[in-house]
Amino acid sequence: MAPKKHLSDFISEAKLIIKAHLLHFNILSLTFFFPLFLSLFLSSTLSHLFNYFFTNNSSTLLPPSQTTSPTFSLLYSLLSLFFSNCGVITITYSVFHFFHDQPVNLLSTIKSIGTSFLPLLATTIVSQLIFFSISLFYGLLLLLLIHGAKLLHLPLLPYSSPYIIGVFIALPLIVVQTYLEVNWTLVNAIVVVESCWGMEALRRSARLIKGMKGVALSSIFYYGFCAVILTWNIFFLTRGYNVSTESGFPAVLIWEMILLGSYFLSMITVSKIAVTTVLYIYCKTNVEIAEDFGKDYGTLLPSHDGDVSQVV
Template identity: 40%
Template sequence: MATATPPPLSPPPPSQPPPRAADFRTVLSESRRMLKAHSRHFLVLYVLFLLPLSLCVAAYPILHRLLLSSFSSFSDPYHVQALLRRSPLLNQPAEHHQSSVDPRSVLVSVGYSCFLTLLFICATCSITYSVVQVFYGRPVKLPSAIKSIGTSFFPLLATLICTQAITSSIVIGSGILGFLILKGAELAIGHEISYSSPYFLGLAAAIAVALVLVLAYLQVQWGLANVVVVVESSYGFAPLRRSAYLVKGMRGVALSLTLYFGLLWGLLLCIGTLWTSESVIDGNEWRAGHEDRRGVREGVR
């Protein structure tokens, strides 16, 4: 009796390739794809928050003087030029320096910092919310992105305060450590160490390098803290711990992104500083030329 042969087994389905680990180029290309797919949405958010933030940071010296001018009288026709001439970007004579702190300058600086912090938090909340919606394939609407600011504003502010508290503590602690080391060395050798001494300069350089490395490490560890605040609705120190957990195995990518955007911000600040310096110099030259012409006219009379 013939037995039926079993049908041949079908070949196993091809195994799916493992997902490719995200690298620096992948992150940038994915970000570029999101921007192209929703260019108008992100352009509106850029104009609302990032563009004013960038302009304020780049033009801070001139804006600082012009804000101070609101407390002063404009009876002098050359008041604005005089404010520009006293810009801290230029070397000024000794009579322009004040030994006491101007409370108006402190008030303007505090208000200016609060305004920049407000723009930064609004930009972070709205853009992070929009990116998450695009990543999961959900519809992106501008009113929803603006509405997310009210939900995540105070948690993000609390997290920002925690990060600044930790960073300030590390900076102050490094300064105290350097002071103790310096005083200990002076007691050991029996005389005071000059600030121009190579030993003091070497100690300052070593502490500065160690401080930069520690702060850079913390910046990498906290790279996703703002995203965690918006997505998981946590605040305080919890997003910092969560971010440190999420960047495990991806610290190289996080460091590359930090350096990339840090260089962009540094380039923006350099361009703004050079532009501000040229504006100040042009104002001084215009004032000097106008005074020379007025002196010539008075001499002719």
């Protein structure tokens, strides 16, 4: 049996693959993820420009509006979904083939989007519908408990702070969402590499990740922490400044922080996808070995005289 690996082992393997093909992954990162994070930091300015050119909500171009129009939010969400799915597909496809020393170029990588985009989109919709159904059921159950407690004149919680009550209410959903994310860690890789999607991909991910849930959970917290800290620092350092009105040294400094922050967030995302792909390869290989061993072991049956006979 192969020794059990930890998150650091998968990060090291993914890092070697990315480093060996750095230009390839940089191009994919700058194409699909960099624009998303850049538009995130410039969302206020972009929203105002959108309102100025496509609606009549703004009579002047500057300063940027503090409110985001629903149309802009919807458009941004659709573009984010498109670019993020394309990024996941191309990075997963590249890492999987580079891991097996198979030739990959940008053209073949981009072509993989055509075969995997709709299955990945459908699988994403299915997973979100499952979580939405769970959240809806939890909300209805919570309302039922609240009304029942009011009818019976029972105290709901021993705490009066709205923050503590909010934590108690949100905690079960956070636990459920984390549990689902851990079980569905390998879904994207499965959809891209294998010819399955939807519920089949979700079930297969939950099956393959058994025994490696600790690594999956560590990956979620590690990359989530890195992304949140970096994003918060960029927003904190650029607060009070306006990229469209600043000039001179402040403008250069703001743009430098935004561009570097967007690039590093893009590479963090690439690293996470690469680690997930390597984890998928490891889990798939070990499950297949275990299944083959089980089949071989099942062909060894004891004969009547106590000896072991091979069944062909």
